[in-house]
Amino acid sequence: SAVLRQSMLPAKNGKIINIGSRAGKVGYPSNSHYCASKFALEGMTAALAEELRDKGIQVNSYAPGLVNTRSFPKPEGRKGVRSAESIEDGFFTVLEGGVTGHYLHADELDEAREKGLEDSAALKPIGEAIFSP
Secondary structure, three states, X not given: OHHHHHHHHHHOOEEEEEEOXXXXXXXXXXXXXXXXXXXXXXXXXXXHHHHHHHHOEEEEEEEOOEEEOOOOOOOOXXXXXXXXXXXXXXXXXXXXXXXXXXXXXXXXXXXXXXXOOOHHHHOEEOOOOOOOO
């Protein structure tokens, strides 16, 4: 919040990328506390994106998937586990995407590329459309 107040707002420029999770989009059994925190992060990201949209500041979230780290090692050979280095493309897709209020999951970026789509096709709005009968 200090960087936002002291640097981004006066400059009318900045990018905030929150680290999300697919658990912020779907509920996983036996992980309700983690899911709750990630759903809250997505809500905060969407709200901040709207609050800061006209101030030149982009706010998005990136879900890197399962990342193997020293602090939280993953089993060898587990499907979908990424190295810390492998999440770089997704991070830069969000950083350079030119959008606000969007979400990217690293696995969906891989899927878009496999289908020959532009990376930006994997960026999705966080908020859902309001019901309009």
